[in-house]
Amino acid sequence: MFDYLIVGAGFAGSVLAERLASQLNKKVLIIDKRPHIAGNAFDHYNESGILVHKYGPHIFHTNSREVFEYLSQFTAWRPYEHRVLASVDGQLVPMPINLDTINKLYGLSLTSFEVDDFFKSVAEEVSPVRTSEDVVVSKVGRELYEKFFRNYTRKQWGMDPSELDKSVTSRVPVRTNRDDRYFTDTFQAMPLHGFTSMFEKLLAHPNIKIMLNTDYHDILDMIPFREMIYTGPVDEYFDFRYGKLPYRSLEFKHETLDKPVHLPVAVVNYPNEHAYTRITEFKYLTGQEHTKTSVVYEYPQAEGDPYYPVPRPENAALYNQYKKLADATPGVHFVGRLATYKYYNMDQVVAQALTLFKKLSVQEEPALLDGAKLKSNGFKQVDVGVNLGKGGYGNAI
Numbered sequence: 001m002f003d004y005l006i007v008g009a010g011f012a013g014s015v016l017a018e019r020l021a022s023q024l025n026k027k028v029l030i031i032d033k034r035p036h037i038a039g040n041a042f043d044h045y046n047e048s049g050i051l052v053h054k055y056g057p058h059i060f061h062t063n064s065r066e067v068f069e070y071l072s073q074f075t076a077w078r079p080y081e082h083r084v085l086a087s088v089d090g091q092l093v094p095m096p097i098n099l100d101t102i103n104k105l106y107g108l109s110l111t112s113f114e115v116d117d118f119f120k121s122v123a124e125e126v127s128p129v130r131t132s133e134d135v136v137v138s139k140v141g142r143e144l145y146e147k148f149f150r151n152y153t154r155k156q157w158g159m160d161p162s163e164l165d166k167s168v169t170s171r172v173p174v175r176t177n178r179d180d181r182y183f184t185d186t187f188q189a190m191p192l193h194g195f196t197s198m199f200e201k202l203l204a205h206p207n208i209k210i211m212l213n214t215d216y217h218d219i220l221d222m223i224p225f226r227e228m229i230y231t232g233p234v235d236e237y238f239d240f241r242y243g244k245l246p247y248r249s250l251e252f253k254h255e256t257l258d259k260p261v262h263l264p265v266a267v268v269n270y271p272n273e274h275a276y277t278r279i280t281e282f283k284y285l286t287g288q289e290h291t292k293t294s295v296v297y298e299y300p301q302a303e304g305d306p307y308y309p310v311p312r313p314e315n316a317a318l319y320n321q322y323k324k325l326a327d328a329t330p331g332v333h334f335v336g337r338l339a340t341y342k343y344y345n346m347d348q349v350v351a352q353a354l355t356l357f358k359k360l361s362v363q364e365e366p367a368l369l370d371g372a373k374l375k376s377n378g379f380k381q382v383d384v385g386v387n388l389g390k391g392g393y394g395n396a397i
């Protein structure tokens with residue numbers, strides 16, 4: 001008899017498995033229908049011996065010390081700050097848009113003050129700001145919107161930015177300085193030996209059993225368990241009772257090139273040319289030295305594995321119907337990106353899992369409510385310091 005059956009061995013499932021096993025001595029079975037652990041963060045050495053991310057580039061960044069310290073128990077880190085260039089008008093310019101982007105694009109030599117005036121002069125007044133188009137046009141005007149955002153968003157989402165919720169572009173900063181880092185979080189680092197190696201350590205506790213290549217439907221009647229933690233798609237759990245929740249998918253084309261370096265930075269975005277949105281060169285992310293290099297091209301698709309929840313008000317309303325069902329299902333806890341229909345970054349999913357663990361630990365051991373501490377060798381979860389109100393589309397823009 002298992003205390004918990006955990007469906008999905010990505011961040012949400014694996015963090016909960018680790019906490020329940022190591023802190024509450026629970027017996028856990030974690031299963032995944034894929035042939036590997038680590039969910040979408042899975043990385044592996046390809047046929048040339050280069051460490052690649054199977055499901056597209058995953059860059060770890062967080063403002064939460066708690067999340068960072070929690071994961072640090074299972075990995076050493078390699079400091080890494082992500083940089084992206086966009087191919088626009090035949091040039092490669094920094095993305096997000098900053099002072100150098102404008103100067104290079106228009107052959108100017110503006111100062112920070114002058115570029116601020118420039119943005120003000122081109123920005124359009126939009127009220128209220130509702131869509132992704134509104135957000136960008138109200139910050140940088142129509143021309144930069146057309147050059148950098150419109151076509152990229154259409155490729156990425158198969159929809160015009162005017163049809164998409166403002167959340168898709170609202171987190172993309174526009175900078176008047178020369179900071180060309182993609183993220184500005186306090187903690188920016190990659191697991192030194194990769195994500196999968198970190199997951200192996202997360203799941204190494206003797207109370208945790210792992211079953212791969214297994215859809216949970218196939219074992220439900222065979223394996224006795226007390227409670228379930230479900231990290232798969234919430235609509236699938238309820239047999240699509242209210243219809244399918246829309247997702248955007250991607251096809252990844254991996255390639256190994258017979259040269260040590262291919263791109264000037266880790267990622268080049270192609271807003272206006274090609275069917276793919278961007279190319280990523282993994283060695284920048286991993287720091288690996290190798291005579292060859294591996295890259296991945298991302299082709300957005302309507303069909304395929306569910307990757308990005310499509311942020312439109314009608315989809316949020318549909319999800320809310322499923323959420324009501326989920327909230328009314330005793331003994332099953334819905335957590336993670338697919339089960340809560342939000343595009344959470346990795347740190348947000350870890351935070352969400354740690355928050356659920358806190359709730360479960362009080363349920364399992366009410367004495368914890370009286371201030372008793374979780375085991376001293378572990379992480380005492382108090383406040384994970386990550387805003388879970390909104391998903392972030394940071395790396396998808």
Ligand SMILES: Cc1cc2nc3c(=O)[nH]c(=O)nc-3n(C[C@H](O)[C@H](O)[C@H](O)COP(=O)(O)OP(=O)(O)OC[C@H]3O[C@@H](n4cnc5c(N)ncnc54)[C@H](O)[C@@H]3O)c2cc1C
Nearest residue numbers: 008010011012033039040056058059216232336337345346
């Ligand atoms: C292209 C791309 C790039 C990204 N880049 C970044 C980034 O740079 N930085 C960042 O912080 N985040 C990034 N993310 C987000 C990151 O992948 C997620 O935050 C994280 O993987 C979510 O973890 P999860 O456990 O909720 O879901 P997942 O990793 O999707 O894990 C869920 C698991 O459940 C399994 N499952 C589903 N249904 C069943 C079933 N019926 N039976 C058994 N198993 C099942 C799935 O196979 C899957 O392995 C990116 C996502 C994508 C798609």
